[in-house]
Amino acid sequence: MELEKNKNELLVYIVVLLLGVIAIVSGQFLGNTINGIFTSIGTSILASAIIYFLLNHFVGSPILPIVSSLQKLDLSLKESVELLNQTSKVGLIGIWSRRMSIDNEIWIKKIKESKSTIDILGYAVHFLPEHYExxxxxxxxxxxxCRIRILLGKPDGYYIKARNEEEKNEGSISDRIKTTLxxxxxxxxxxxIEIRLHDAPLYNSIYKFxxxxxxxxxxxxxxxxxxxxxxxxxxDKGIFEIYxxxxxDIWSISEDYSLSKQD
Known part of the structure; x- marks a missing residue:
């Protein structure tokens, strides 16, 4: 296989060299202007063939690294396209490693752009009411x-206490909920706004705009x-409708919160 490849390469070199020689010789029989053009073309072909031959046999093919880089780029692009195709099918349009990674102004922008519905589900969602706007x-x-519904954890609820223990910071979630309220x-x-309090095992916080x-x-x-x-x-049939x-579901099983009940 390697021998056959070398034979083919050698044949290509010979053909290219012959084309260069033909161009130079042909130029000698043509007018002055054409002569210069053909001579330049033939000389360039010969020089390119010789340089490529020397590089390939003493340094390594100068084309292979380029081909390798292009192949890697092609694979990366294919993987990116496949990933985009998969995420678009489920409605995932963005992801961050941490919620704190995004600026609070993004949350404010989402609220400003909302026309009909704002639904918020969490334990305390303490960071939103902190914003001055x-x-x-x-x-x-x-x-x-716009209808605005907010679901918070019940300060003295069983699952709030369990979450406190998970975070190893007893009482902090209850305090944050009371501050938010x-x-x-x-x-x-x-x-x-409408507020309800839940006492449920919460696996996600949801902010719908x-x-x-x-x-x-x-x-x-x-x-x-x-x-x-x-x-x-x-x-249609995306993750959005599941959340x-x-x-x-949690809204339907949660308690209405009103200021009159707190008096």
């Missing part, structure tokens, strides 16, 4: 016709901010 923006979106009270009092959704899985002993974050888009059903 949040309450005013939620009020504005409600007045524009206090910050949301003005919105609830004026009817801009119309036909888009941000989802954070709950990992053992890890706060939500340090867990991965997925950005989903609503498509949307999850939200609705």
């Amino acid at each position: 949040f309450n005013e923006l939620i009020e504005t979106k409600n007045k524009e016709g 206090a910050r949301l009270s003005p919105l609830l009092e004026q009817g801009f 119309d036909s888009e959704m941000l989802v954070t899985p709950h990992l053992y002993g890890l706060r939500g901010a340090a867990a991965p974050l997925m950005n989903l888009k609503e498509i 949307n059903k999850h939200f609705e």
Whole structure:
């Protein structure tokens, strides 16, 4: 096989050299202008053939590294296309290694772009009401016709206590929930939002903005901010509808929260 390959290469060199010689010789029988052109072409062909021959036999083929790089690039592109094809089929349009990796302004942008629905499910979602624009923006979106539902953990619930133990920070989640409720009270009092409290084993936090959704899985002993974050888009038979059903299921079994019950 190697011998046959070498024979073919040698044949190619001979043919190329002959073409160069023919071009140079032909130029001698033509006019001055054509003579120069053919001589230049023939000389270039000869020089290229000689240089390639020397490089190939004493240094190694100069083409092989390029071919190898192109093959790797082609494989990488094919894998990327396949990955994009798979993610597009389930509606996954973005992913981050940690929720804290994205700027808070992205959350505010998602809220601003919402037209009909904002649904939030988590334990405390403490980071959102902390933003200085949040309450005013939620009020504005409600007045524009957007329904806003927020599902928080029941501060004294069984699963909240279990989650506290996982995070090895007893009481902190309950405190964060109470702080969130206090910050949301003005919105609830004026009817801009609906709040329910759940006591369920929560495997994900969900933030739905119309036909888009941000989802954070709950990992053992890890706060939500340090867990991965997925950005989903609503498509037929995609992941979005699975998480949307999850939200609705928990909403249906959770308790209404009102300020009058707290008095």
